[in-house]
Amino acid sequence: MKDIIQIKNISFNYPDQPILFNNLSMNVHEGEWTAIIGQNGSGKSTLARLIDGLIVLKSGQIVVDDLVVNDDNIFDIRNKIGMVFQNPEDQFVGATVEDDVAFGLENRQVPREQMHEIVEKSLKQVGMWEFRDRIPANLSGGQKQRVAIAGIVALSPKIIILDEATSMLDPRGRQDILDLVYKIKQDNHLTVISITHDIDEAAGADRVIVVNKGSIVEEDKPDNIFGDISKLKSIGLSAPFTSQLIMALKKRGIDSPYQYLNDKRLIAWIKKLVSTK
Amino acid sequence: MSNFLFGRYLPGNSWIHQMSPQSKLMLSFYFVIIIFFANNIWTYGTLSVLILFVVLMSGVSIGYFLKGIRPLIWLIIFTVLLQILFSSGGHVYWHFGPFSVSDTSLINGGYIFVRFLLIIMISTVLTLTTTSLAIADGVQTVLKPLKKVHFPVDTLALMLSIALRFVPTLMDEMETILNAQRSRGVDFGSGSLRHRIQAAVPLLVPLFTGAINHAENLSTAMEARGFTDSEHRSKYRVYRWQKKDTISWIIFLFVGILILFIRNN
Numbered sequence: 001m002k003d004i005i006q007i008k009n010i011s012f013n014y015p016d017q018p019i020l021f022n023n024l025s026m027n028v029h030e031g032e033w034t035a036i037i038g039q040n041g042s043g044k045s046t047l048a049r050l051i052d053g054l055i056v057l058k059s060g061q062i063v064v065d066d067l068v069v070n071d072d073n074i075f076d077i078r079n080k081i082g083m084v085f086q087n088p089e090d091q092f093v094g095a096t097v098e099d100d101v102a103f104g105l106e107n108r109q110v111p112r113e114q115m116h117e118i119v120e121k122s123l124k125q126v127g128m129w130e131f132r133d134r135i136p137a138n139l140s141g142g143q144k145q146r147v148a149i150a151g152i153v154a155l156s157p158k159i160i161i162l163d164e165a166t167s168m169l170d171p172r173g174r175q176d177i178l179d180l181v182y183k184i185k186q187d188n189h190l191t192v193i194s195i196t197h198d199i200d201e202a203a204g205a206d207r208v209i210v211v212n213k214g215s216i217v218e219e220d221k222p223d224n225i226f227g228d229i230s231k232l233k234s235i236g237l238s239a240p241f242t243s244q245l246i247m248a249l250k251k252r253g254i255d256s257p258y259q260y261l262n263d264k265r266l267i268a269w270i271k272k273l274v275s276t277k
Numbered sequence: 278m279s280n281f282l283f284g285r286y287l288p289g290n291s292w293i294h295q296m297s298p299q300s301k302l303m304l305s306f307y308f309v310i311i312i313f314f315a316n317n318i319w320t321y322g323t324l325s326v327l328i329l330f331v332v333l334m335s336g337v338s339i340g341y342f343l344k345g346i347r348p349l350i351w352l353i354i355f356t357v358l359l360q361i362l363f364s365s366g367g368h369v370y371w372h373f374g375p376f377s378v379s380d381t382s383l384i385n386g387g388y389i390f391v392r393f394l395l396i397i398m399i400s401t402v403l404t405l406t407t408t409s410l411a412i413a414d415g416v417q418t419v420l421k422p423l424k425k426v427h428f429p430v431d432t433l434a435l436m437l438s439i440a441l442r443f444v445p446t447l448m449d450e451m452e453t454i455l456n457a458q459r460s461r462g463v464d465f466g467s468g469s470l471r472h473r474i475q476a477a478v479p480l481l482v483p484l485f486t487g488a489i490n491h492a493e494n495l496s497t498a499m500e501a502r503g504f505t506d507s508e509h510r511s512k513y514r515v516y517r518w519q520k521k522d523t524i525s526w527i528i529f530l531f532v533g534i535l536i537l538f539i540r541n542n
Contacts, residue, residue: 052501075503083501090494093502095410095442102513107503109511119513137445151502 004030004159004191005051010060012050020046020214023060028159033185033192035205035222039236043214044195048163051193052081065158079108082152084165088144089136097123097139098132101151108155122154123147126180142173146180153184160185162194166201178204199232203240203262210235226260242266286408291336292521293406298415300522304529305403311533312395319539321391327532328398337405345401346394353393361386413437414516431507439495447488454483 005028013019020043028034038044049055051062053074062069064077085091094100101119110118123129126146136144145165152160160181166174178201185192194201202208203226209219212235218225226232229239229247239247243260250256254273261269288294293301308324315321332342346353360382367381407415417434424430455465458479465476 049497054497054500075505078501078503081501083498085494085498085501087494089446090491091498091502092442093439093495093499095413095438099410099513103499103504104502106510106513107505109509112511112513112515115511115513135445136442137449155503 002030003027006063008061032206035202035208036195037202038211042211081159082157083161084148086164088141092136104155118154122150126150159191199240287405293335297516298411299418302415305399308399317541357386360389409441435507
């Protein structure tokens with residue numbers, strides 16, 4: 001599998017602040033859902049901004065889909081990457097839903113007739129076409145994030161980066177957005193990077209990268225990462241819901257051979273427990 | 278405030294609603310200029326008939342226009358009174374020191390009143406039938422000639438539309454801050470003027486901090502979405518000049534010429 005994003009020995013710090021990344025390297029595989037988890041201040045959002053060229057790298061190199069991130073390639077790279085940010089309010093540029101989806105297209109000087117077609121298609125894909133003439137003040141946070149996703153879909157990128165995109169939503173809204181992004185990823189064969197401190201969001205990923213204090217602690221499949229809960233706790237992260245359930249059961253005398261299971265396997269295991277009793 | 282900027286637009290599909298915003302904007306401006314040429318009963322009468330016709334064509338009930346007048350009523354009364362009390366000439370009915378009331382001053386007062394009414398009516402028609410977004414676009418089209426002297430028309434229009442888009446957001450935030458400070462015991466409503474101004478500080482500081490944060494995040498998001506400058510962009514919305522615009526302009530130009538003929542020279 002191709003590494004669609006290659007980060008090679010990067011170092012970075014904000015002016016007058018301690019070094020955030022020192023010689024960090026990592027890769028993101030094409031077509032995978034990669035979750036980058038870590039505490040606040042671990043540098044995970046900075047990483048996303050470096051990949052998109054929104055902040056300038058001090059040393060090292062980032063390659064996105066065979067293009068080196070630098071001033072010459074910046075617009076080609078931004079055509080390949082769609083970013084959803086944390087605060088739904090702060091990425092809504094247009095006066096109405098329709099206008100907002102069109103914003104990215106207008107920037108790329110797409111002809112008007114084409115724009116109308118693309119906007120309609122993208123809004124229908126995220127289920128917001130009926131809301132096309134609403135102003136942002138009349139939308140919920142989840143609906144605004146859907147519009148942001150439509151704005152990205154409209155530009156048909158190869159990579160979607162979710163930068164804490166669900167952290168300001170309620171649990172149901174969060175799951176809805178993740179399901180939507182998953183569907184779009186599958187339909188369009190995209191690569192997704194989700195930057196999060198929500199362990200349950202990370203548990204659904206293909207691969208998890210744990211970042212702490214600017215360096216990579218671990219990178220592996222979620223099953224392996226969440227197998228060692230004490231390690232997660234030592235860097236200030238909580239255990240995923242399924243692991244917490246297993247531990248709670250353990251306390252009540254129901255022992256499990258596993259420390260972590262994904263939803264499906266947990267349900268299967270509980271079913272087996274109930275039927276053998 | 279939010280009503281003033283947003284609740285004013287009444288969705289509809291009338292002749293006036295369908296006109297392009299740039300032409301509505303220019304027509305309103307042109308109409309205000311003609312009003313200042315009116316100086317007798319015939320000219321004011323003609324303009325009043327025209328504006329009543331426009332109101333009829335907008336399909337908006339007259340009650341909304343009365344609402345538009347209400348906030349300005351004291352200004353109108355004050356100006357009309359000044360006109361009545363201080364203008365001289367004609368047959369004097371009453372006088373006291375520098376004040377006098379005569380038939381000319383009463384007529385002049387009446388004219389001023391009608392003049393106010395006409396200006397308020399035309400601007401109300403504009404704001405009731407045009408969304409703020411369309412007005413921003415209209416401003417952009419109207420100012421387009423200024424591009425020749427390198428005036429940043431597109432940037433101005435984009436700024437205007439983003440500013441309008443953030444008004445409700447900031448209003449919401451103000452409400453939240455207001456409640457948060459109230460729950461901590463800040464009293465905004467009473468006390469001396471000095472006290473009230475002091476009470477506004479804990480309201481304004483977080484509001485400004487919030488606005489600056491919004492601006493910073495928004496600029497990052499805009500950049501990530503491929504924004505470079507406001508000149509090299511295509512436009513999603515275009516308000517084309519229509520037949521309705523041409524017909525309206527013909528009517529207004531005709532009335533303008535008529536006014537020049539029937540006014541007292």
